[in-house]
Amino acid sequence: MLEAMSPRLATFVVFLLNGAVFGTWASRVPALAEQVGAEVGSLGLALLGASIGLAFTAPLAARVCALYGSRGVLIGSSLLSPLLLPVLALSQSPLQLGLSLVALGASIAAMDVSMNMAAVVVVRALQRPLMPQFHAGFSVGGLIGSLGSAAAAHAHWTLMKHFLLVAFAGALVTALIAKKIPGGVGERYREEVTERANVLKSPVLWLLASIALCSAIAEGAAADWSALFMVRERGMSDAAGAYAYAGFSVTMGLARWFGEPIQRRLGPHRLLAAGGGLAATGLALAVVVPLPVAGYVGFGLAGLGLAFSFPVVMDLASETGKRADGSGGERQLGLVTTIAYTGFLAGPPIVGGLAHVSSLVVSLGFVALVTALIIPTTLLARRAARQAASV
Secondary structure: OOOOOOHHHHHHHHHHHHHHHHHHHHHOHHHHHHHHOOOHHHHHHHHHHHHHHHHHHHHHHHHHHHHHOOHHHHHHHHHHHHHOHHHHHOOOOHHHHHHHHHHHHHHHHHHHHHHHHHHHHHHHHHOOOOHHHHHHHHHHHHHHHHHHHHHHHHOOOOHHHHHHHHHHHHHHHHHHHHHHOOOOOOHHHOOOOOOOOOHHHOHHHHHHHHHHHHHHHHHHHHHHHHHHHHHHOOOOOHHHHHHHHHHHHHHHHHHHHHOHHHHHHHOHHHHHHHHHHHHHHHHHHHHHOOOHHHHHHHHHHHHHHHOOHHHHHHHHHHHHOOOOOOOOOHHHHHHHHHHHHHHHHHHHHHHHHHHHHOOHHHHHHHHHHHHHOHHHHHHHHHHHHHHHHHO
């Protein structure tokens, strides 16, 4: 069975694993906060650790993938990420939690950049807009992770017991699929000499990165704060609170998996703008209507609206760096990913800081406004792309 596994399926499994690792620890944030004795302000600073690891590792991982290919980076980070979960469970203070999250965030960043490059290799080989389906794997993984967290919380498992089980399963899955994981040819191993594009001078890339930034802030807010929002603002239990991120992941995963016809019909830019509007509406519903059901529906709509932001932006960014032989795009993906991760970097302290001086209702309302900025930024990106094509 494993011998018959295709590179497409192996890549999908890696996306799923990344989402499962992320969903596992994100959904146990209330338990982690209780274990380390963190209030919303100090918790926001602790969560900043993951964002620091993400933001500083993403450009380095992109450079390594560009020079040597993405396969080795992907296999190594896929093994390391789940194994760092038990380290997280050892945290006894906000500082220890933050430091542990730096390491986990760095590993997830390397995994994220390299798995997107693996997906680009498959997309170009099959010549189909499959990037949303790969990202659906991340959403499915997030669902698995959050449901597993809900079950672990309901069964009163310790964080260590829960995270050890996930670590073992993740390492086993990676070992089983490692041989089928694709990877592009790095610049060090290419026969012909190619010029390195100056990605910092591309207005299109900066606008695409801005879209990813807004999406990252919204997605990070849903991952880090949805469970705590439902627990502290809507009076739900820890187990019930975890279902908020589960609903977010379900709608996002379904939209990504079945969205290829919609993407073909609307085109990338109209899809991005419509999704941004829907996500902003969902987040606004969650915070404005003081009912638990509105929170669940709102986070579900947010997942639906944000479903295409990352995969479509990654597709568009990689195409700006595509070479004549079909390779390239690593550095462009690295730039967009790095800027996007500043959303994860800025999101936790902003949401936590606003919640500290006001409430999670106010801070998530701010996130809804940021999400709405996807609409005008997408329109500007489309205009810049047309101008670049006409030159």
